[in-house]
Amino acid sequence: MRTPLGLLIAMVFVACGWILDLTTTVAPNWRTIHNISGHPEDLVLHQGIWDICRSFTASRDVLCNHEDIEYFNNQIIEIARRMMLANLIVTLIGLCVVTIGTHCWTNKPRLSVGALGGLLIFSSGVLAIIPVAWYHHILTFINSPSSDIRVGYCIVLGYTGGIIEVLAGLAMFGGLYQGQCHGGKSGEGGAGNIGRSDSQPHPKSDGHGSARRSRASSVPYALESLKQEVNFWRGKTSSASKTL
Incomplete structure (x- = not known):
């Protein structure tokens, strides 16, 4: 069986969504905080669900592993961690299951x-969408x-990756489920047609074959007529000679 092109495209989109969700999970940029009192004006605080980094707009220096116990103790942080990790794992499992179900090295x-x-x-x-939307x-x-x-x-990457996975998953589920239903019906119809064709054969007429058979049957008839005519004239000739 050849894997359908639409399914391959959906799997590529799922892989792209997984990469976006992975970036959302590990990158410390769920929100940025500016104009912090008591600190330089160009200081920017980047907060994620696993790490917090500090950067300065005047330079490219980025300092991570910034501790903020009060921030990480928020309920949404723990929930977002668990759900994003679950998203990454379930997506990989789903891709493996789709690959096993639609593998191209067998006919069925x-x-x-x-x-x-x-x-x-x-x-x-x-x-992926739930924790991102909640945090937002x-x-x-x-x-x-x-x-x-x-x-x-x-936040933007999380929304994008989650929506891609939702749409691609729906497309896969709908397409493959519909194919399963149609495949079962066509299989039943095919079996019925085969049974009917065996019990009630309808041979097709071949015009060329009929013509050949008609020509073949007419040749012996013509020869027989010719023989009868020759015998008739022979008999007539012999009777005339006897009379003379």
Whole structure:
């Protein structure tokens, strides 16, 4: 069986969404904090769910592993960690299941298994969207040393990766499930047609074969007529000679 092109494209999109979610998980840029009192004006604080970094706009120096116990003790941080890790794991499992269900090295694919993989990928996208949307919703309510709080690029990447996985998972599940249903119906119809064709054969007429058979049957008839005519004239000639 050749793997459908649409399925391959969906799997590529899922892989891209997984990379975006991985970046969202590990990068310390869920939000940025500017204009922190008591610090240089060009100081920018980058906060993620695993790490916090400090950078300065006047230079390219970035200092990470900044400790902020109060920030990491927020409920959303722990929930986001678990759900993003679950997203990464479930996405990989879903890709493996889809690959097993629609593998191209056998003639009979397991479409139901592939559809289950699409459902897992859809669920993984939901696992990514929920913590990102929640964090975005309470962005300004999480304790911060400044009121100048801005959305980090991880929020955008998380939304994008989760939506890609949701859409690709739905496409896989719908396409493979529909293929499974149509495949079963066509299989039943095919079996019925085969049985009917065996019990009630309908031979097709061949025009050329009929013509050849008609010509072949007419030749002996013509020869027989010719023989009868020759015998008739022979008999007539012999009777005339006897009379003379």
